[in-house]
Amino acid sequence: MKFGVIVFPGSNCDRDCYHVTARVLGEPTEFIWHEDDRSLAGYDCIIIPGGFSYGDYLRAGAIARFAPVMERVKEFARKGGLVIGICNGFQILLEAGLLPGAMHHNAHLNFNCRYVYLRVENNKTPFTGKFNKGDIINLPVAHKEGNYYIDDRGLEELKENNQIILRYATPGGEVIDEANPNGSIGNIAGITNKNHNVFGLMPHPERASETILGNGSDDGLKIFQSILKAGGVKL
Numbered sequence: 001m002k003f004g005v006i007v008f009p010g011s012n013c014d015r016d017c018y019h020v021t022a023r024v025l026g027e028p029t030e031f032i033w034h035e036d037d038r039s040l041a042g043y044d045c046i047i048i049p050g051g052f053s054y055g056d057y058l059r060a061g062a063i064a065r066f067a068p069v070m071e072r073v074k075e076f077a078r079k080g081g082l083v084i085g086i087c088n089g090f091q092i093l094l095e096a097g098l099l100p101g102a103m104h105h106n107a108h109l110n111f112n113c114r115y116v117y118l119r120v121e122n123n124k125t126p127f128t129g130k131f132n133k134g135d136i137i138n139l140p141v142a143h144k145e146g147n148y149y150i151d152d153r154g155l156e157e158l159k160e161n162n163q164i165i166l167r168y169a170t171p172g173g174e175v176i177d178e179a180n181p182n183g184s185i186g187n188i189a190g191i192t193n194k195n196h197n198v199f200g201l202m203p204h205p206e207r208a209s210e211t212i213l214g215n216g217s218d219d220g221l222k223i224f225q226s227i228l229k230a231g232g233v234k235l
C-alpha cells in the first residue's frame with residue numbers, strides 16, 4: 001500500500017507518521033509538499049499529520065485549507081480515496097469542508113497534552129476494522145483547539161450515519177464529562193464523512209504505535225493496520 005504524508009510549514013508529526021507507515025508497517029510512503037498540485041492518484045491513503053500548519057494563524061487549519069495540495073486531497077476523497085487527518089489534520093479537514101462541524105478552543109483554554117481513553121463506536125470503517133466495537137483504547141492528545149462542535153441537526157446526522165468513530169471515555173468505557181479533555185460535544189474525538197473514507201481524529205495514533213514509547217500503549221498501530229487491512233482504494 002502506498003501512503004502519502006502531506007507536509008505544511010508548521011507540520012510537526014509528519015515524520016512520526018512516516019516512521020509508522022514506512023518503518024513499523026514497512027509500506028512505501030512519500031512526503032507531499034503543500035504546494036504540490038500533482039494528482040494524488042497512485043496513493044492508497046493520504047495522511048494529513050498533526051502540528052501547527054501556518055502557525056495556527058487565524059484558526060487552526062484556516063490557512064492550510066487554501067494550500068494547492070488541498071484541492072488534490074478533495075479530488076482524491078471525492079473519488080473514494082482514504083484520507084486520515086490527525087489532530088491538526090482533523091482541523092484542516094473541517095476547515096476544508098471534507099468533514100462536518102468545527103473546532104472551538106478547548107473549554108479550559110489550555111493546551112492539553114496527555115493520554116486519554118477512547119471508546120471505539122464504529123469498527124465498520126477502513127480505519128477501525130482491526131478493533132471490536134466498544135473497545136477501550138489509550139492514545140495521547142496534544143492540542144489547544146480540540147473542542148469539536150456541530151449543531152443539533154449535524155449531530156443527528158452523524159449518529160444516523162454511524163459517523164462518530166471515537167468518543168472520550170473512562171478506562172471502564174463510560175462516556176462522561178470527566179473523561180473529556182477539551183469539552184467536545186458528545187465526547188466526540190473522531191468522526192468520518194458519510195462514505196467513511198475520510199477520518200479525522202484529535203488523538204495521535206502515530207505517537208502510540210510502538211510499546212517502547214510513552215506509556216507503553218501501541219493501540220494506535222491498529223488504526224494503521226486497519227487501513228492496511230482495508231487495502232486502500234486504487235484510483
Ligand SMILES: NC(=O)CC[C@H](N)C(=O)O
Nearest residue numbers: 050051087088143144145
Ligand atoms: N498536535 C497538534 O496537531 C497540534 C494541534 C493544534 N494545532 C492545536 O493546538 O490545537
